[in-house]
Each structure stands twice: as C-alpha cells, then as structure tokens.
Amino acid sequence: MFDRRLLTHFDWVLLLLVCGISLVGIMNLYSATSSLPETATPVYLKQLYWLGIGLMIALTVSAFDYRHLQHLGPFFYVVTVTLLLLVLMVGKTSMGATRWIDLGFFNLQPSEIMKIVMIITLSWHFSERVQVAGYTLRDLVVPFFLLAVPVFLIMKQPDLGTAMLVIFIGSTLALFAGIRRSTLVFLALMGTAAAWGGWYLLRDYQKERIHTFLNPERDPLGSGYHIIQSKIAVGSGGLFGKGFMQGSQSQLSFLPERHTDFAFSVFAEEWGFSGSLVLLLLYLFLIIWGIYVARQASDRFGMFLSIGVVAMMFWHIVVNLGMVIGLLPVVGVPLPLFSYGGTSMVTTMIGTGLLLSVSMRRFMF
Amino acid sequence: MGLSSPTDIPGLRNRFLVCSLAAIAIFLLLVLRLWYLQVISADRYLTLSEKNRIRYISIAAARGPIYDRNGELLVDNRPAFGVSVLRQEVEEIDPLLTQIGGLLDVDVEKLRARWDAGQRFPRYRPLPLADDVSRDALDRVQENSVDLPGMLIEVRPLRSYPYKEMAAHLLGYLGEITEQELQEEAFAGYRPGEFVGKSGLEKFLDPYLQGTEGERRVEVDVRGRELRLLKTQEPIPGNKVFLTLRRDLQLAAEKALEGEAGAVVALDVRTGEVLAMVSTPAFDPAAFARGITGQEWVKILKNPRHPLTNKAIKGQYPPASTFKIVTALAALKGGVISPSTTVDCQGSLTLGNQEFRCWKKEGHGPTNLKKALKESCDVYFYMVSLDLGIDRLSAMAQDLGMGKPLGFLLDGEKGGLIPTRQWKRERFRVPWYDGETVIASIGQGYVLATPLQLAVMTAAIANGGTVLRPHVLKKIEDLDGKILRETTPEVIGTALAAEKDFREVRRGLEAAVNEPGGTGQASRLQGVRVAGKTGTAQVVRLKDKDDINPDREIPYRFRDHALFVAYAPAETPEIAVAVVVEHGSHGGSAAGPVARVLFETYFGIDDSAGKSVPVPENGSAAFSEQREE
Numbered sequence: 001m002f003d004r005r006l007l008t009h010f011d012w013v014l015l016l017l018v019c020g021i022s023l024v025g026i027m028n029l030y031s032a033t034s035s036l037p038e039t040a041t042p043v044y045l046k047q048l049y050w051l052g053i054g055l056m057i058a059l060t061v062s063a064f065d066y067r068h069l070q071h072l073g074p075f076f077y078v079v080t081v082t083l084l085l086l087v088l089m090v091g092k093t094s095m096g097a098t099r100w101i102d103l104g105f106f107n108l109q110p111s112e113i114m115k116i117v118m119i120i121t122l123s124w125h126f127s128e129r130v131q132v133a134g135y136t137l138r139d140l141v142v143p144f145f146l147l148a149v150p151v152f153l154i155m156k157q158p159d160l161g162t163a164m165l166v167i168f169i170g171s172t173l174a175l176f177a178g179i180r181r182s183t184l185v186f187l188a189l190m191g192t193a194a195a196w197g198g199w200y201l202l203r204d205y206q207k208e209r210i211h212t213f214l215n216p217e218r219d220p221l222g223s224g225y226h227i228i229q230s231k232i233a234v235g236s237g238g239l240f241g242k243g244f245m246q247g248s249q250s251q252l253s254f255l256p257e258r259h260t261d262f263a264f265s266v267f268a269e270e271w272g273f274s275g276s277l278v279l280l281l282l283y284l285f286l287i288i289w290g291i292y293v294a295r296q297a298s299d300r301f302g303m304f305l306s307i308g309v310v311a312m313m314f315w316h317i318v319v320n321l322g323m324v325i326g327l328l329p330v331v332g333v334p335l336p337l338f339s340y341g342g343t344s345m346v347t348t349m350i351g352t353g354l355l356l357s358v359s360m361r362r363f364m365f
Numbered sequence: 366m367g368l369s370s371p372t373d374i375p376g377l378r379n380r381f382l383v384c385s386l387a388a389i390a391i392f393l394l395l396v397l398r399l400w401y402l403q404v405i406s407a408d409r410y411l412t413l414s415e416k417n418r419i420r421y422i423s424i425a426a427a428r429g430p431i432y433d434r435n436g437e438l439l440v441d442n443r444p445a446f447g448v449s450v451l452r453q454e455v456e457e458i459d460p461l462l463t464q465i466g467g468l469l470d471v472d473v474e475k476l477r478a479r480w481d482a483g484q485r486f487p488r489y490r491p492l493p494l495a496d497d498v499s500r501d502a503l504d505r506v507q508e509n510s511v512d513l514p515g516m517l518i519e520v521r522p523l524r525s526y527p528y529k530e531m532a533a534h535l536l537g538y539l540g541e542i543t544e545q546e547l548q549e550e551a552f553a554g555y556r557p558g559e560f561v562g563k564s565g566l567e568k569f570l571d572p573y574l575q576g577t578e579g580e581r582r583v584e585v586d587v588r589g590r591e592l593r594l595l596k597t598q599e600p601i602p603g604n605k606v607f608l609t610l611r612r613d614l615q616l617a618a619e620k621a622l623e624g625e626a627g628a629v630v631a632l633d634v635r636t637g638e639v640l641a642m643v644s645t646p647a648f649d650p651a652a653f654a655r656g657i658t659g660q661e662w663v664k665i666l667k668n669p670r671h672p673l674t675n676k677a678i679k680g681q682y683p684p685a686s687t688f689k690i691v692t693a694l695a696a697l698k699g700g701v702i703s704p705s706t707t708v709d710c711q712g713s714l715t716l717g718n719q720e721f722r723c724w725k726k727e728g729h730g731p732t733n734l735k736k737a738l739k740e741s742c743d744v745y746f747y748m749v750s751l752d753l754g755i756d757r758l759s760a761m762a763q764d765l766g767m768g769k770p771l772g773f774l775l776d777g778e779k780g781g782l783i784p785t786r787q788w789k790r791e792r793f794r795v796p797w798y799d800g801e802t803v804i805a806s807i808g809q810g811y812v813l814a815t816p817l818q819l820a821v822m823t824a825a826i827a828n829g830g831t832v833l834r835p836h837v838l839k840k841i842e843d844l845d846g847k848i849l850r851e852t853t854p855e856v857i858g859t860a861l862a863a864e865k866d867f868r869e870v871r872r873g874l875e876a877a878v879n880e881p882g883g884t885g886q887a888s889r890l891q892g893v894r895v896a897g898k899t900g901t902a903q904v905v906r907l908k909d910k911d912d913i914n915p916d917r918e919i920p921y922r923f924r925d926h927a928l929f930v931a932y933a934p935a936e937t938p939e940i941a942v943a944v945v946v947e948h949g950s951h952g953g954s955a956a957g958p959v960a961r962v963l964f965e966t967y968f969g970i971d972d973s974a975g976k977s978v979p980v981p982e983n984g985s986a987a988f989s990e991q992r993e994e
Binding site for chain 2: 176178231232233234235236237238239268272273276277280283284287288291292294295307310314318321322325326327
C-alpha cells in the first residue's frame, strides 16, 4: 500500500529547518528560565518533550494523504465551531479569559485548533470554486461567514490575538486565491471603516494596550512595562550580544514572560543583532520554502493548504517579533517553535505535517 | 483532473513570487528595526539596562487581628525590624554574613541557611536573613551600613499576644514557612522566612488572616541607591476574625487551672458557642511568632504534660461519674427505673466472681435516683445498668454527642469512645460481658470522652436534649466590615427523652451542688443556682486501695483525674462547663472550684461567701475487681 516514492520525496529540508529552529529555541529557554524557581521538570526539558511529541504528530500527519482532508473539511469545521460554543458555555476561566475546555488530563483550546481547521476549510472552498477573473464581493459572502462565525466566538472569549491571526490567515488565503481589483479597493475602504468602528468594541484592557503601544512611557510600570523592558533587553544586546546566560535584563527577572511570549528578547539580548539576524534568516527560509512547497503542489487544494500553513507561521512570527521589538502592541502571540508551550508546538507541528504531506506527494496525481 | 491543477488559474505563478517578495520585505522591516535597536541605539539601551534598575521592595501585610465575641482584642500585630540582603547587589557573601552575624550576635550558620534557602527566588527580591532584630542590634547594623553593600532593613508587622499564653491552643501559633509548603500551590508567592499559621485558628483561617503583600517600586542606580520612588502599592491587611470566646471567662478559667494539667470548656447552652476553651499547660505563641529556638522547642516537646496538645478536643478521658447523667437519662427513657425506684447500696455489688465496689465502702443504704446522682452512688448505677443493657446506654451516649468527633473547626478533634457489643466483637473478637456494662455505667472501662464532648452533653441535658455543634468562630469581617463568613447555631443531634425524664436528671444534678451531702458543693454559688456532677477517673487500678497508707501521698502520675460538669442557672440554663484536672484526685474538690470561678465571672458574682462552703471528702468513684480464687 505504502508508496515507496513517498520516502524518496520526503522533504528533509523542511524537517531539518523546523528541528533546527526548535533546538535553538530550547537552548534559549534553558538560559531564560535558569533564574526561575526550580520546578520538578525544568522548562527547557518540558519543551524538549513537546518537540518530541510535536515531531511525532508532524510525521503522523505527513503520512496521511492530505487530499482526504477536502472531504473532511466541513465536518472538522462544524465540530470545531461546536467546541468554540462549548467553551463559552462550560469553558475553564483563567486570568479573565475563557479559552479552555477542561478534559481532566489536559486543557483543550479549541481556538488553537480553529487556526488549522480554518486553513483546511477555506482551502477546500477556494479550490472547489475557481474564479478565473478573481472573486467578486458576492463570491466572498460564503468565505466571509465561514471566517466570521469562529472569529466572533473567539473574540467573545476574549482572545484578540488568536482572532486576529485567524482573520490574517483567512485574508491571506483569499488574497492569494485572487480578488477582483475593484472588489479589493472596496474591501480596503470597508476595512478602514470597520477598524474605526471596531475600536469601540474593544475591551478596556485591549484599548489600553494599544494606547500604551503608541506611547509606552505613559505608564512605565503598568502595561507599558513589557514593551520598555523588552526593548531595553533587545537594544542592550548590541551587535554581538551579552553572551549565553549573560543577559542581565532576563537573568535579573526584569523581563516578564521571558520564556513564553518574550522568549525572543532573551535571545536578542544574549546573541545580539548578529544572532537575531541568523534566527530571522532561518525563519525567512522556512517561509520561502513553504511557498516553494505550495508552488510544487500537485493539486489546487494542496497549494492552498500549504499557503494557509505558511500564512499561519508567517503571521505568528511577524506579530510576535513586532511586539517584542516594539513595532506592534502586546497581544500575546507566541513565536512558533521558540516560545515555551505545548499548544503552540502542537499547532505548528500539525501545520508542518501538512506541508510535509503536500511536499512528498507533489508528483502524485 | 485538469480543472484541479494549480496551473489553470492565470497569473498564479506570479503570486508565489509576490508572496515571497512580500515576506522578504516584511522581514527586512523587522531586521531594520533590530538594527535600529541593537546597533544604532545599543549604547542607550545598554546604559538603561546596566545603570537603571527597578527594584521591587515588598511591604508585608499585617495579619488580621483576632477579637473575642465583644470585640475585645485577643491577638494583634506590632512592627518588627528585620535584616535582609539584596542578592543582585551582594558582591561577596561570606564576609557579609560574618559581619552581619557579628553585629546582630547571631550564628553565621543560621544566616547562611537562610541565604541558601533564598537562592531559588528572584534576585531582585530582598532575602530576609534575620527577623525581629532588637533596637540595639539594629542601631549597630545601621551604623555600619556603609560597609554592608546589599544589606537592607525591612519593617514588618509581627504577631503580638497581649495576653501571652491565653487561648494559645485555640489560636495556634505561627511558624516559618517550610520547604515543602513553598512548593504547594496554596503558598504561591510566599518567600522563605515568611510566617504562616501552623496550628489552631492561625492555621485553619490562614487564607483569611494573611493579607495581601504590597510593593514599592523604586528606581535604583548601579550601587543600589534609590533614585526615585516610582509606585507604591499599599499592602492590604488580613481580615478581622471574631470568636465566640469571652476574654474575661477565658482568662479566669486559665487562672483557675494554673499549675495543673487539664482542660476547661464552657459553652452557651442555647447556641453551642464556645465561651472559653482552656488546655493547660499552654505555650507562649509569641516565641513561635519570632522564630522559636531549637532549645525552646525541645523543652516543649519533652514536657510530659504535653503543652502543645489541645486537651479540650484531643484529650480523651474516662468520664467517670459524670457519665452517670447519661446512664440515668437512658434508664428513665427506657423505663428501667422511675424516680422512686430504690436500690439498697451495701457498698458493693457482686456479679459472678467479680465484686464491684461503691466509692463509699460502708454503702449509701436505700438510694433513689436523686440521691444516687447527688451522692454519686455507684451501686445504684451498677444495678440499673444490668437491666438497661449496654446497647441502650451506648445509644443514649451517642445521641448526646459522644463516641465520635463533633465536627469542631480545628484539626485533630478526637471522638472519644462509646463501646457497643458490635464494637467489641469487631475489635477483640470476644462477646460483651455484663461486668463491662456495670463499669461502663459509671463511665469507666472502655468509655472515653473529650472535655468538649462532656460540655456538649451537659449542655444537651440543660437545654432538653438538643445537641448543638460547638463552634468558636463567630464571624470574619473584611476591612469595610463586610461579613465574609459567619457561623450560625447548628443542631447535629437530639437526645429523645420525655421532658419529665430530663427534669428528674436535672433535679439530681441540682441536689449534688446545692443540698447537704452532695458531691458538687464546691461549686455552689450565692445568687445563681448551679447544677452539676462530679467525676473521679481512675488512672491506674490500684490492687487494693486500702493497702495504701492514707497518710502517704500517692505519686502524681498515679493520682486520679478530677472531673466536673455543670450548668447554670439551673432554672433557665445559659452556660455549660466541663472541667478536667489531670491527676487532680477528686472531682468535687479539684475541678468543682474551677467551674465555680467560671460561673462567678459569667454572672458577675463576687462570691466570697460561697468559697467557705465546706468541701466534703468524697466523690472518689473507685471500683476494683477481685477475682476469687
């Protein structure tokens, strides 16, 4: 049954890239958490376990022919939307947000699953309904609702970061599928107006974050603290960094959340501009390689699927880095493969598995 | 399949290129920003990171005060000075510890232990080395502070106990948080060296009493000098706890029991509120609050009279003759006796080959219920119990709250023991003997009860059979006076018997205190009528008490326990009291006066006349068994 060609076409470059970035991330976590109180299992070791689990997931997903997902797309979509509704009804609340379903052994976060499911659903939709001349507003009604329902539910949790990412992923896919020029102009105008209106729908703390982002010195010890301390950490790294385990900002615990969302500022402080550049090039290579996989895909669904996964990784990277270096407001988006956390690792690895699956079936019709 | 091929969309090839270029462009933007931060502005940020640091100085929250039922303060806080160090500013720790140790006159090893324990915590948080430093030592440290880089003096509130040992067992003591506790979720955010409740209410109510730490954020320069205060977050003190105790009663009871080992429990008959709860000897909680020394600790642990044990809820004693109240009520309820039933006491009862003696060798002669309770005739209850049987007796004891813990607030409440046939079969795999019923009827043998249970039983007799859960926590209020927790009376059982049966028992108890020949006359009061029952619990079975020369003193540890239970006023009972004096010899003479002091205080009677009531030499309920060869 198993096609031998699958092995010969296995995408080693992609796998090595993912593993390489993850290992740099784990090394960085070792440094970032060395001054934290000791726990039974150190954070870096836990992340290593997650990497192992993640790789197994990626390989399992890649062994599965992604083309079957086309038919499963609607089913996944309905299930995940149901889960999002369940979260709002019986979800577990932690730190003011209700994002999880407590399964006893594990906290399920349906908004995270939604990222992948949104990729599959929209890929299925766009690959089924091709508009050679580009989509018009009417064509976009269905994808709009496919996107809007889960985004609305995620906003209600509230989880602005994830909702935004789901929108970014969906928009990227739509743009890639092709939108008529006039429609695009109209949407751009609508988007601006919506942003205007959306401001009034934001929660106070979310507004506060944006205010603070625009002027961090306004509240140097409140919500501006993250941005200021992170910028000091990154900036003080200089050209070559302070050296591994030598970052005073991070080692002295000035940096909050330094092993999760702000893991990159530890890296930038200790390895400097040169280290950051190398890491950014690795990420860029991963993105470009993903686009290459999409280009080589043997069918439209595989192509959209790959673009979707690349978009997910890309927006995570850009939003996280933008936040850490003070270009974007603090929204709590992890850096894929780099920030500590099982959820992010699993999502990224499912995406990697899908890319691998498309890549190794590129010659199969 | 051509339709699904990617190439059937015109201009698609270009889109991959556009995507790639867009990604590169955005990454370039990120790189430019990094260049700006890390290369162009590097010096500025390096200076910021090295020269300017923000220091967090925690401000300890005062623990919540504890009041009695009338709002009289029982436990409070006072400011205490502690010496801490800031790890991030310590250059060399060894000379620093030696120097601080010398100035404070503290063992350097002790300081080092604290230093080592604090290593796991963030470096910017002060690490406490010594707490509650004396004024003199503090001055010495302050004078030398220039030579002690990284040293810091912190003021924190310390528990103070204006009444020293008062209610020590109930209130409990504080102790330094242990390694193990630091790992637990409940103690997240605690630092080594901090104090938490270790026993009693301090432990049980820790989450309420423990306030929320405040914080001062200051900007400091590279030498650790404070440049400016950025923000102060005031600490929130712990909540106010109000107990049901009455401070005057508690103090009076402790004074009355001074020098003895024992326990006193006073309850409000109508609500189950604990008005006083004493266990002696006690300990000084202040010694714990400042950090107890090893020597002091060993001394407490080695004391044979167990100062740390709350005997009021953990001490299990044979209730002795106080249990005759239960036997009497059970017998009346079961119809075994009527108030006029008379037994002829000849000084002993022979059952098979065993002889059960009355404490009065010459016997009480013809005895009815009232006389049996008044003079504590053993033979009367021996005879009655044979008709009653152990099962009905035990059932009544259980209905009155004995035989299992009452669900008192604090940890470790004991349940005592009420034996039944089934219990004995399961425990020893032998049947129940009538002889055991006989000794159970006078509260000896297997029967055990805590002073709390005796008080609850007495209260139930006084109020007509309602068993109330004894409680000591009246309410907890936050700073705004909002009530966070409040205890209301809770009925946990009912002793079902006719009102006239209760009346007969109470008549006997009143006679015991107020009539000539009664065993409880030591607690008689002018103005308020007291009802009570004495008890003298055998500690060891002396083979033949007659062998002991009455002139020679019995060694302390072999002396009988003295018990007394009582309530007052007899007509409309308000307060019930149980007193146990370990090795106090006679219930009437040793425990009775303690109860009287409580009643005097409660009713505000200065009764010097009452003290002259002669204490008759009696009340020793001695039974002994002799096997005939």
